[in-house]
Amino acid sequence: MPTVVIQPSLGNPDARRHWKDTMVRPVPLGRIDAALTEELRQEFIRMHPDNEARFWGMTANQDKGVDKLRTGDVVLFTGANHVQGIGEVGLVLRNAAVGDLLWKPHPDRGSYHNVYSLKSFTFTQIPYAEIWALPSFNTGDNFMGARFLTGTKADEILTGLDITTRTAAERERSAQQAEVERAAKVLGFVADEALHVESTEYVHPGGRMTVNRFEALLVRRYREHLGVETRRIRCDAGVTDMAIGTDDDLEIVEAKSNTSRLSVRTAIGQLLDYGYHIPGVRTFTILLPAQPEPSLESLCLRLGITLVYLDSEGHFTRCEAARGARVAMAALLAPLLEQATV
Template sequence: MLRVVIQPSYGNPAARRHWHDTLDQEVDFKAPHRWELLTSAQRDRLLEAHPGGTARFWGATKVHDKKMEILSSGDVVLFTGQKYVRGVGEMGAIFRNADFADTLWNPDPANGAWRNVYSLASFSPVMIPYEEIWELPGFNHGDNFMGMRVLRGDKAEEILRGLHIETDVEREVKDDLDHGITKTVVRETVVVELEGMHVKSTTYTREAGEVVARRAESMLVREYLATRQDVQWKRLSTPAGLTDIYLSGAQGTELIEAKSDIGVRYVREALAQLLDYIPHAPRPLDRMTALFPEQPEARHIELLHRYGIGCTFRVAPGVFEHMEPAGESREQMRKLWFAT
């Protein structure tokens, strides 16, 4: 089960020094004064995750021993401070070694060494305001995320989806979506306000692949909604995931899935996700639409239309064009949408 760690890391001068020393730059863990302090198992773990001998690191004191024991390689870390998520990382090697930690950071005056050490298999600085998290279901306005917090299950998935953070695990699910609709744990469908998104995109590479904090979709959503003053918009938190846009107005209701690219993979993702949301969407649902930054190929638009789904795309800054499937096609598919 993927976990998400909310890790305070920039709120005071000591934390900012740690950031500068072991997140802004990689550390040579094979330097003799560090290497000799590691056990053979810890050395193997580090070299497996970082064959080059350098890595970024963070740590936690004894206060967080129990939390650290449930974490594993691949879990996502959101590094927070001063009302922003300031970095996104993915855990690499995790181990407990106070002596090694003391070569990276000065011990905490109250709780001693930052002995629960973890390397970052990937890391990228971002600037995501807390307000974006507060608007997600299950999170509270004004929560400043004091203290290390571990999110699991629905909450972990929700924050990754809500902030458009994509991991290797999520990409595997998307591959499944190309061949069918992925089912998730059922929970109640609720309506939530659409949050603002401010950072375009960040990509960072690691030895075993790529992790993306995808902000382009958020910017596309904001730009599109600025053209729809005639409607109210929300987001739906459903058992199939968190939708991008749910519109209601004089012309009825519409469910919209935004994508940052027009490649066939993205078109198929939009199609699969929209179909997966249908059983959980409020009734009546009048139309479904895939939103793109530019016009997809004709055959890909035809694929959407075949399932009664419209296609909206950006043609100029602040200008969008919509291609609706034939009325008969959509009405025929609507019967199948709600057949379940």
């Protein structure tokens, strides 16, 4: 699992200057060429074939944390009560000469000799409140000082903010290729022919991170519509989009950005997975940006899953599954939960 760094980037003059100089727009690699060995120069070119990259740096007081960084780790650049951008770590090096070509040394702590490039990056405006809503974080935390998160907290950031890194996508595609090759061999297919499946390809969108914001915005709008306290619950199946009610009478809401059959099927599966792992779930709800086609609506209601969707005027419509269907779904999962916890 990637390490997630929470990196203040606007809180003091040095940080704001670094943000402006090496983050607002990519830096030509020629700017650091004089400090690179030929081997390191080739590494940068392989990682950044456009011959430019965004950079961040840290002084010696962050050596221990930077020692954990690897290609594919995720950085949340924070400031002004928002996540201002999300980046994926590219090359990591401890090199004062490179740091000094990018930033003026700190008057007390010296060179920003911990340097990392960003393999991909996207600007964002994510309120801190969306992180505070995650189970392991606290309301009012202003994220002062760099933090290197692993384990549960890192996983909650990645799943809760719906972040997909380029590295993770490439690894997934590689794993899919390996599975196809194994299956092709067993079934007697020609591997090259079996691998020609466009849907398995990952096209990197111009060095940008993939951060799904629409679902979070839809959830926020629905929360405002409800006017009640909601929360998010973490379990082995992930982090819920929304949970409403008490521990013994929960409604779990899963939001999707479109009404396609694939999205609705995925939401159904996620809700069942949450219901398996979270005690006390009594209502399963899918939140959509529009009314789905009749067959999907009927499928959800017959399964005991409630639908909530935006109508053409921007109002939320709730199609409640029959009480009997909802009770049956909860009862179906409850014994499985008891077996899983024995």
